[in-house]
Amino acid sequence: MLKNMKSLRLIAAIAGCTVALTGCDRMLEFEPGDVILAEDAINTADDLQRMLNSNYDVLANLLNGRQQSIAELLTDNMARPYSSLDYTAVWNRETNFFTPTTGGLYTDFYYAIYRANVVVESFDLVEGLDDATRLRLEAESRFVRAVCHWYLVKMWAYPYGYTADNSHLGVPLRTDAVAPPSPRATVAEVYAQIIEDLEFAKANLPNENGPYATSMAASGFLAHIHFLRQDWGASRSEAERVINSGLFQLDSDLDRYEAGSDSVLAGDLINPETVFGITGGYFSVDGDSLLNDRSYAFRDNFRQDNNLNPQLTFSDDIYDLFQLNSADDRGDWIESNGVTHKVTRFDNKQFFNVPIVHLTGLHLLRAMSVVESGGELQTAIGDINAIRDRAFGADLNDLDPTSNAAAVLAAAREEYRKETLCEGWELDQMKLRGVMGEPETVRDAPWDCPGSLLQFPNSSTTAAGFILNDEGGCL
């Protein structure tokens, strides 16, 4: 037994040495390479700025024609897509939770929202952050958050006013960067937050800030948002704030998609009527690689000069609209063989800036708000004619100054539809008309048929209790 005890002591000693030699937690510490650990990611104001830049980066990847194409497909503006199964599903208004294109769009909007929330929640991580910088960062972040929530609620929920108190389901409202998923908030709640965020941005951002969010950009979006809320006065007020700022001018030509070149950053060629937009990409100096491509979805979906069969072409309805007046220079945006009406608006452009909120839209919004609110028609007529002068030539197709309200509204709506072709704004108009009780159908189906709403992606439902949209009913 004594021998055994000696052996056991020897084993214990060896074990002790082994533990002492190997008992080092550092041997279990490996960190991923070429990435930053979350706890080390944000330490300086520069980190916050780069994080904010990523908000714009996501936004740019959404508004590079992806969102606009989907929105257009839900309107009367587009013909059946050439071959894309996903675009066809959108056009048929039968997306389901397996439709990857719309699922990806939805997901990306929340990427931007999450990142915006991270910026807002990370100020305390940065020592010595000055108040002005902090305020700007928060205002820009909340601007992005608001814009993303708005695009989401417009496409995945019935519009504002669909129920009297807007208690119908909107989309998940995210104002923090915590992990638990959120259920769908009501449309009222979503709009309230959007307006609060944009008002904050409007109050705390400068009027000029390069291609980034500005106070004017916030007003521009608020003009659109209040318009959909049928708050005509507020919409007009916000639009006029931008129009009267003197910071923007209507472009003299019809092309507000400014292209860069191999030596010129497209961001330096921002169109004068762009209130808020996305800066496009540019070629590297050797011309071999495309950098910062922010217009690919427009280019790849619409261009017909380099593609025999572009995915997206205009509908007969649009073709017929332009056939009514051959003097309209915007008719050149269509290349038709009588059957297929291809889009030329983006021909010969490889990469370009994308105006989102622009002066043309705001003029026409104001015109419509004026009419809807019973205001002075001459302001509205002036707005419309400013647009028509550019499209037809000065005074060649002006709206009669004596036109009645109905005619002015019709003209404003028609110009708005033409000017925003491929931009996705017509979807807002269509839904607003539906909410206002006007007879509105899209390709023979009620404007609010269940499939008119995009379906949430399947991943939304992985947490129990999430309520999906109804599907189908539009064919």
Add this chain to the structure above:
Amino acid sequence: MNRIQTLLLALAGILISSGLYSQTLTGVVSDGSGMPMPGATIVANGGARGISTDIDGRYRLDLGVGTHRLDYSFVGYVKVTREVTLAEGQTKTLNVQLETDAVLMDDVVVIGYGVQRKKEVTGSIAQIDSKQITSVRTPSFEAALQGQAAGVQVSQSSGVAGAGSLIRVRGVASVSAAGDPLYVVDGIPITQNYFLRGNSGAMNNNPLATINPNDIESVEILKDAAATGIYGSRGANGVILITTKRGKTGTSYEFSSSAGFSNPASLPNMLNTEQYLTLRQEAWENDGGTGYVWLPGFTSAGDSPESRKAAFEEAMLTSTDWVNETVGTGVKHNYSFGARKGGDKYNVYTGVSYDDNGSYLIGNSYERVSGRLNADFEPVEWAKIMVSSSLSQGINNRIDAAWSGGLGDAMSNALPYYPVYRTDTLFNADGTIQALPGDYYLYQDEWGGTKNPVAVRESKTWITTENRSINNASIILTPKDNLFIKGSGGFDYMHVREDIYNPPSIFLTSDLGNANRYANYVLNWNYSLTADYKMDLTEFSSLGLLAGSEFQRTDSYGYGIGFGDVTGPIFENDSLLEVANGQTTVNNPSQHSFLSYFGRANYTLKDRYFFQATARVDGSSRFGRNYRYGFFPSLSAGWVISDEPWFESGTLSFLKARTSWGKTGNAALPDYARFGTYSAPDNGILYNGQPILFPLQPANPNLRWETSRTVDASIEIGLWNDRVTTELAYYNKSSQDVIMNVSTPPSTGFTNRWDNVATILNRGVELSIKSRNTVGKFQWTTELNFARNYNELQSIGEYTPDAVSGGTNDSRVITGSPVGSFYLMMFSHVDAETGLPVYLDRAGNETFDYDNNERQYVGDGLPDFVGGMTNTFRWKNWDLRALATFSYGAKIFDSSSKRQLGVVTSWNMRTEILDRWRQPGDEATFPRLTLDETTYGLPSGFPWWNTSLFVFDASYLRLRNLTLGYTIPQIGEGKHAIRDLRVNASVTNLFTITSFPGLDPEVVRDFENAQDRNMSPNVTYLTPPQERAFTLGINMSF
């Protein structure tokens, strides 16, 4: 100085002690037929080390004066114990005959960090010897485990050369973490990553493919917690211990070779041109079309009736059997040579092998060259050095398979009216010639890819080369009797390099081709130190103690590089690597480590009561400080009832009961899953010329081990002097905190998150029977094993079934159903009046609406029971061995059927579709044909008809292997005699009895990741069937 003194004293001791032994015992060990047995072990007085008989079965032992107990043993034979008394200076001869044994109770089995007498084993361990492994010719050793052990489900690989099998020990207990058992080769947990190249070419790399089956001495499969507990956090899904051959006393050589050929075990029954066009025309007319139907690749729906007619008539002139164009006869041959040499202080085993395994898929083969050196050196009695080293290379001549092309194309987009070669001249728009008669006919699939399986195969170069070296060096010190201190260091190196060259001819371009290389390296270091001590506490009781620690570190990294405008693969143009314009992607190193402390105590009372306790503490770099270390204990006991003095039975010759409880874990998840990460500063992404920073992955600092609590009980019985032996086992394994890579709602800002979520139950029974039905001149032995496993995903927290999916395989996590359940729209029948499909919603109501929200559990790929039966017949020098395997109750989702037997599209179809509805009143299996997916209620543009119509019963009985052998015991005399010369002829997969209408009811498709591998067993998607192989072989020793 002290060390030198100690060494000198030890050497002196050895010399002195050896001088004490002037008594000698000699003899010959032979088998039941009198044939000498080289390599049999003789152990004197219960010592730790024994000697081996030489090539002629002879042995010589120097012993002290007195009475000695001698144990004679050989794997597969009953151990014999003899006592002999030697007077001073006496020499005695003792010849011993060993009988084959069914029970092998005194055999030694390999357990974690040691060996144990089988009688003493309190855990559930299945042992498979080298003969069982090499008796079935398989492309990779693990496939030979099929049907050999109860509770070990082995699903054979597809017909693609080099593809691996899927092994599950007592069911699957993981969702997103890898659910494969831990493989340990000579003590080293080896690299077992199946996804170094994802599922490139519809194939996962097989990390076990380079192991030479002929090098393996035995395989032990540890199943319950008592057996796997010593591997703690790595043992939840079972452990497979592979022990390679070592040298023995004397010199002997082994040589084996085989040659054969293979064909597919079954062939797809695709439509010919006339059938396809007839059905397509019918679909067109059902949809209201008039005139001739439009044809993919020839016309479109908008073409004029005249154009469609002309195309139809032209199509009728060609009927290509694309299956025949992609399938042939695989030729295979292999050669293996091994040599053993041993003396008093050393022994060596060395083996080399070459294996060329051509599959029946034309152009596809896997070549393996391997070498192994295992050497033991015992310079002094108290120290022994052991070295194991293998070096192997696998060269896989790849082809596209399944969804990637080849036979997969022949079963899908290669329509029978497409010719292999053009018969006309094709002009470009500008009048220039694009293709001449005799050139490949290239067509486009529905995604715009340029296709022609023959053209791609013959034009494309695709070689995957794997270099692998597994090495281990140990030193065992015996400072005191029964105390063994072992230090080991291991290094497992894996380098997998994939080279692809796509020539311009398959892209319809006049540019040069493009070449890509993908290289992956995995370096795996392992160090362990153990101390093992055995002591007799009293006359009737003994205690064995093991304590140890282990550290393992694995580094993985790699790169991808691509070149355009080149004329051949990179390995033919190494200078390309020096050119700067290659597009290179470097995979960041991924590293993980384990640091472990473990112990085991074995208490034996009266040699019939056995108790064991194990404990292991594991720390892993994959978990944060909150849950870095896990504690995994086990307790077990065994009772050999038949050794009780009061036990008397004329029938029962052996009776043992054992039971165990234990906790094991699983940490096989990605190395950095716990970290919240952001993009690197130099991520290269700019917006408006400014850099950006963005989050990549959410943090989960509380990520922790999956843990399984297992209760096991079994009874082992020997009847009629062990002529029949059987083991019946029951287990209940409850796995908690099962890791899921959960698909999270986008509103969280991320799409996935690793978390401990699920609870899984595996409960089952296992039965093994071995019966020597007849003995004597005609011997007939039957071995049967049977396992029933019940698997249930008991909880997935607050998540829904879509939270985790099996890739594209429509399998989901469904509470109350097994892991790997198919989640599809339930198909009911074809409406006899309209010919439309009728579905069932979740409430069981019939509906014509196809609604993804009504998906439900429609079956799963886990069998109710599996097993194998081996019958071996011996008469004189002849032997016949038949291995049958069976599986009952699993379903198979024939995922390709949704296109082959659904909407008429640009895919060819199978002949089962001929049983379709044609007119009111028809009772048909398949609905009315249509070109319009909306006819079946599908969204327009989505002809992927995911319904239970294509979930089939996958039960089967397969004659896995039939081998006829003839053995010549000895040719010649003396040292140059050839012994055990055996020639054999075998056939693999001779027949399969099944009701499955598809290609193969036993399927392992390519998986996207470990989660898919767990979630999607028994899903087939254009997966090539297994091969039927005919082989002639020869084995000999000399």
